[in-house]
Amino acid sequence: MPGSSPGMTAEAVATRRASANTGAALWPLPPLLILAGVFFYPLSLILHQALHGDFGPTTFHYFSVVFGTAMFANALAHTIEIAAAASAGCIVLGFVVALILSFVPFPGSKLLARMIDTVIALPTFLVALAFTFIYGSAGVINMSFIHLFGFQNGPIDFLYSPWGVILAEITVYTPFVMRPLLAAFSLIDIAQIEVASSLGARPWRIIRQIIFPAALPALLAGGSLCLLLTVNEFGIVLFIGAKGVITLPLMVYDKAIQEFDYTTGCAIAVVNIVLSLALYTLYRFVLAHFGGRRAGVV
Amino acid sequence: MAVEATTLTGADAETTAAAAPAVGAASGIDFEGVSVAYKGTVVLSDLTLAINPGEIVAVIGPSGSGKTTALRAVAGFVRPSAGRVKIGGRDITDLPPYARDIGMVVQNYALFPHMRVDENVAFGLRARRTADALVKERVAECLRMVGMQSYTKRYPRELSGGQQQRVAIARALAIHPRVLLLDEPLSALDAQIRRNMLDELARLHRALPHLTVLYVTHDQTEALTLADRIAIMRDGKLVSYGPSQALYRRPPNRFTAEFLGRANLLTVTVEGRALGSYARARYGETELLVQEHPSLGAGSKCLLCIRPHEVLLSPPQGPCNTLRGIVQSTVWQGDQHHIALDAAGTTLRLISAPMHEPPRAGTVLDVHFHASHGVLIPHDEA
Numbered sequence: 195m196p197g198s199s200p201g202m203t204a205e206a207v208a209t210r211r212a213s214a215n216t217g218a219a220l221w222p223l224p225p226l227l228i229l230a231g232v233f234f235y236p237l238s239l240i241l242h243q244a245l246h247g248d249f250g251p252t253t254f255h256y257f258s259v260v261f262g263t264a265m266f267a268n269a270l271a272h273t274i275e276i277a278a279a280a281s282a283g284c285i286v287l288g289f290v291v292a293l294i295l296s297f298v299p300f301p302g303s304k305l306l307a308r309m310i311d312t313v314i315a316l317p318t319f320l321v322a323l324a325f326t327f328i329y330g331s332a333g334v335i336n337m338s339f340i341h342l343f344g345f346q347n348g349p350i351d352f353l354y355s356p357w358g359v360i361l362a363e364i365t366v367y368t369p370f371v372m373r374p375l376l377a378a379f380s381l382i383d384i385a386q387i388e389v390a391s392s393l394g395a396r397p398w399r400i401i402r403q404i405i406f407p408a409a410l411p412a413l414l415a416g417g418s419l420c421l422l423l424t425v426n427e428f429g430i431v432l433f434i435g436a437k438g439v440i441t442l443p444l445m446v447y448d449k450a451i452q453e454f455d456y457t458t459g460c461a462i463a464v465v466n467i468v469l470s471l472a473l474y475t476l477y478r479f480v481l482a483h484f485g486g487r488r489a490g491v492v
Numbered sequence: 493m494a495v496e497a498t499t500l501t502g503a504d505a506e507t508t509a510a511a512a513p514a515v516g517a518a519s520g521i522d523f524e525g526v527s528v529a530y531k532g533t534v535v536l537s538d539l540t541l542a543i544n545p546g547e548i549v550a551v552i553g554p555s556g557s558g559k560t561t562a563l564r565a566v567a568g569f570v571r572p573s574a575g576r577v578k579i580g581g582r583d584i585t586d587l588p589p590y591a592r593d594i595g596m597v598v599q600n601y602a603l604f605p606h607m608r609v610d611e612n613v614a615f616g617l618r619a620r621r622t623a624d625a626l627v628k629e630r631v632a633e634c635l636r637m638v639g640m641q642s643y644t645k646r647y648p649r650e651l652s653g654g655q656q657q658r659v660a661i662a663r664a665l666a667i668h669p670r671v672l673l674l675d676e677p678l679s680a681l682d683a684q685i686r687r688n689m690l691d692e693l694a695r696l697h698r699a700l701p702h703l704t705v706l707y708v709t710h711d712q713t714e715a716l717t718l719a720d721r722i723a724i725m726r727d728g729k730l731v732s733y734g735p736s737q738a739l740y741r742r743p744p745n746r747f748t749a750e751f752l753g754r755a756n757l758l759t760v761t762v763e764g765r766a767l768g769s770y771a772r773a774r775y776g777e778t779e780l781l782v783q784e785h786p787s788l789g790a791g792s793k794c795l796l797c798i799r800p801h802e803v804l805l806s807p808p809q810g811p812c813n814t815l816r817g818i819v820q821s822t823v824w825q826g827d828q829h830h831i832a833l834d835a836a837g838t839t840l841r842l843i844s845a846p847m848h849e850p851p852r853a854g855t856v857l858d859v860h861f862h863a864s865h866g867v868l869i870p871h872d873e874a
């Protein structure tokens with residue numbers, strides 16, 4: 195028998211195989227234990243708190259209380275609106291900027307493309323802070339207007355509205371769309387664009403019919419990632435402190451940390467998690483439908 | 493793996509062409525002193541070349557010779573730093589590529605991967621806002637022309653290399669281009685398919701005799717098989733241009749002799765004129781009778797070009813020359829024997845039909861060539 199010594203009995207071989215199988219089966223255990231400890235256990239605690247409150251029976255009472263409040267409806271609407279608007283902005287801006295960097299090169303364009311990774315590495319609240327310095331009521335622009343033209347108040351006041359949050363999120367998350375797009379654009383065969391042009395296609399048709407379809411999986415991947423990140427964005431919303439703009443993550447913070455109402459905070463957190471998972475499922479579905487599997491991003 | 497499409501028969505192509513509307517008015521291509529430079533480096537220098545309407549002109553040369561740059565200047569992908577490019581007498585130098593009415597086929601086919609075969613072929617027509625009914629008709633016609641009518645709903649990835657190239661040709665022809673630019677269109681194909689595609693391109697041009705074709709290749713066989721005329725380039729400059737057979741038979745310079753086919757080049761001295769259009773030349777101790785060269789008079793030191801297949805083991809009819817040499821090597825290549833001789837210090841190669849008993853290395857051998865096959869080439873030219 196190959197792999198066994200001549201003197202070995204059939205039982206001994208079977209025993210050795212069984213122990214080898216047991217050893218192989220144990221390999222996934224350590225990572226599963228770690229995952230359970232740091233991820234599933236805290237999640238289960240949140241779910242337990244949302245369903246039981248402090249030592250109560252299992253009930254959806256806390257969810258129905260949360261769903262019944264105008265504040266929750268407002269936060270849910272704001273969360274979805276801001277995330278959708280910011281993601282759409284990221285997709286449009288990311289596509290245009292990546293297109294320019296890839297196909298209309300200018301001095302320094304390569305350096306600029308490389309710097310995108312740097313923006314991804316920065317904490318999100320830094321942009322909110324920078325926006326405050328630039329567009330805030332005492333920011334550079336408003337103070338310039340006041341000093342130069344004698345304005346009583348600065349004319350720029352969008353920062354403390356949902357638009358301020360959306361703009362800050364677009365600034366932070368656009369690189370997440372650009373990075374996969376730049377990679378996708380670099381894979382497009384320039385000969386295809388040249389041949390299309392020789393056949394009579396003008397630039398807009400080439401973008402629409404050649405570049406866009408080739409970049410669609412990357413665009414969807416980047417856009418969906420933006421959607422997930424903006425749904426759960428906390429730092430920017432908190433830092434800008436826009437009037438009347440409350441989102442689900444901010445509401446969790448308010449309830450759990452400010453008001454010590456852990457049960458309500460956990461119920462909202464569960465809704466936030468479900469919303470994120472639903473978006474993630476949608477992302478996988480859309481990506482598979484539009485050829486993401488072929489592009490290797492699913 | 494996709495199966496190779498049925499080869500298009502000449503009759504099919506000609507019938508299709510007869511039924512097809514005529515491809516746009518015949519248009520020649522004129523390069524008038526065209527130069528192209530990238531970041532100060534001149535890659536194409538003062539190219540002047542006239543291509544007649546309906547001609548196939550092959551531009552050949554080694555890598556970096558500027559042949560593709562010349563094609564790209566016609567396509568509008570590079571802007572000449574000097575000179576003008578004209579198609580059908582119209583100056584197109586400043587026109588964008590989409591306004592030039594050209595069809596283009598490139599080495600890697602550049603089919604649009606997300607479009608089916610029929611959508612690829614229809615692309616140019618749709619870009620020109622052609623009516624749907626006409627698009628459908630023309631797409632079917634072009635796919636029939638290249639023998640791909642059974643593959644309309646396939647994606648490019650579902651086709652073999654040869655099939656993809658056929659679709660690329662159909663796509664280029666669909667718009668009735670004034671000129672067809674072929675940039676090394678066969679170099680990605682294997683040898684067998686390449687030979688078939690060469691035949692098909694030749695048949696296609698017979699079916700579309702008004703189509704002017706600029707064919708860039710580094711393969712001399714493709715150029716000799718297809719082209720009416722050949723332009724040979726080196727270091728961004730046109731080295732020679734003329735009818736294919738004339739360039740092959742009477743190469744005007746050393747580079748042409750060596751690049752277009754194989755050549756034996758012997759250094760000789762012209763001794764004077766002989767009867768007819770012949771001249772007397774001396775190679776070592778041997779006096780030779782060769783074709784006269786108008787600019788090479790008595791006393792000129794020059795090169796004598798003899799093609800390997802013109803060097804014979806037995807004397808031909810008519811005026812002929814004999815050279816004695818020692819066999820260095822004999823190589824059998826199936827349908828040919830390649831023999832290398834040392835003839836007074838220069839290697840002389842000959843190609844013969846397969847022999848039962850080829851000469852062995854070290855054998856002293858007399859070889860012959862007809863006087864009309866000895867071509868003088870000025871020594872000092874490129």
